[in-house]
Amino acid sequence: MPKWLQQELPDIKKSTAAAWIYRRYDISLRDFLKITLSGIGLLLITADIFYHNLLAAAVLCPYLHFRLKIKSEELHKQRRERLKMQFKDGMQSVAFSLNSGYSIENAWKEAIVEMRLLYGENSEIVTEFQRIINRLERNENIEDVLEEFAKKSGVADIEYFAAVFRYAKRYGGDLIAIIRHTAETIREKNETYNEIQTIISGKKMEQKVMSAVPFFLLGYMKLTAWDFICPLYGNPAGVLMMSISLMVYIGADYIAGKIVEIEV
Numbered sequence: 001m002p003k004w005l006q007q008e009l010p011d012i013k014k015s016t017a018a019a020w021i022y023r024r025y026d027i028s029l030r031d032f033l034k035i036t037l038s039g040i041g042l043l044l045i046t047a048d049i050f051y052h053n054l055l056a057a058a059v060l061c062p063y064l065h066f067r068l069k070i071k072s073e074e075l076h077k078q079r080r081e082r083l084k085m086q087f088k089d090g091m092q093s094v095a096f097s098l099n100s101g102y103s104i105e106n107a108w109k110e111a112i113v114e115m116r117l118l119y120g121e122n123s124e125i126v127t128e129f130q131r132i133i134n135r136l137e138r139n140e141n142i143e144d145v146l147e148e149f150a151k152k153s154g155v156a157d158i159e160y161f162a163a164v165f166r167y168a169k170r171y172g173g174d175l176i177a178i179i180r181h182t183a184e185t186i187r188e189k190n191e192t193y194n195e196i197q198t199i200i201s202g203k204k205m206e207q208k209v210m211s212a213v214p215f216f217l218l219g220y221m222k223l224t225a226w227d228f229i230c231p232l233y234g235n236p237a238g239v240l241m242m243s244i245s246l247m248v249y250i251g252a253d254y255i256a257g258k259i260v261e262i263e264v
Contacts, residue, residue: 027072039067049218050242052233079124084155086125088186090115091161095179104175105136143169157186196262207256214249 027035043063047056093114097107112129119125128149135145143166150162161182168178221229232238 027068027075031071031075032068035068035071036064039064042067045215046246049215049222050246051239052222080153080155083124083128083153084157084186085190086115086119086123087153087155087158088183088190089118090125090129091179091183091186095176095183098176098179104142105133108133108136157182157189193262200260200262204260207260211253211256214245 040057043057043060044054046060047054050056090111093111094107097110098104102110108129112126112133115123115126115129132142132145132149136142143162146162146165150159153159161178164173164178164182165175167173168175218229232242
């Protein structure tokens, strides 16, 4: 971006620097260290249980890259879900303000006051609403502003809302009804998702327990029946067998995680 344009749009520059881009997740240093250290600990345990040699953890180091990617995607998903729910409350506040006679610009200003009380100054929705207000004060089209926010968010409900809002604004639709419908749709989807999670919560717990069973079983056998399993360690055939078992375990754990992962 040219320097003169960055000077003309300081709030956009600040928004980009703060990484308010919801299609990717810029992981914090704290989360990076937490995920990395826990991954190293898991590698050391795996190396000891499956190979009886901590140096094997060096060979398994590529796992840290995949673990960081998977955990980042999980945090990214949580962030977008949080934005979607905050957006739902924001739209309800905007619809109430419009119904009370406020203009579109003033409706957003009233809504951001309520969002600050609900979620705090540093929440995603307050940051985005403030950016929308700043652009509206520069006389930009509300349709373009919402469409850019929707594309940046990567949330299907927000993208749908922006598209319908543009059509209604252009051809004279009922904006209040559209905003209310959007908020109600997000609420219903969230209730359905919560019901599904409640139903399968037991299965998720079973999946986590089953994922931990091989580690506990091998660890227990190393302590109580070493003579029985010692042929699996310290020789090429044993290393091959343990490596195949580890790969099968990783594949089964991945498939089990996908089975209990349900999107709404």
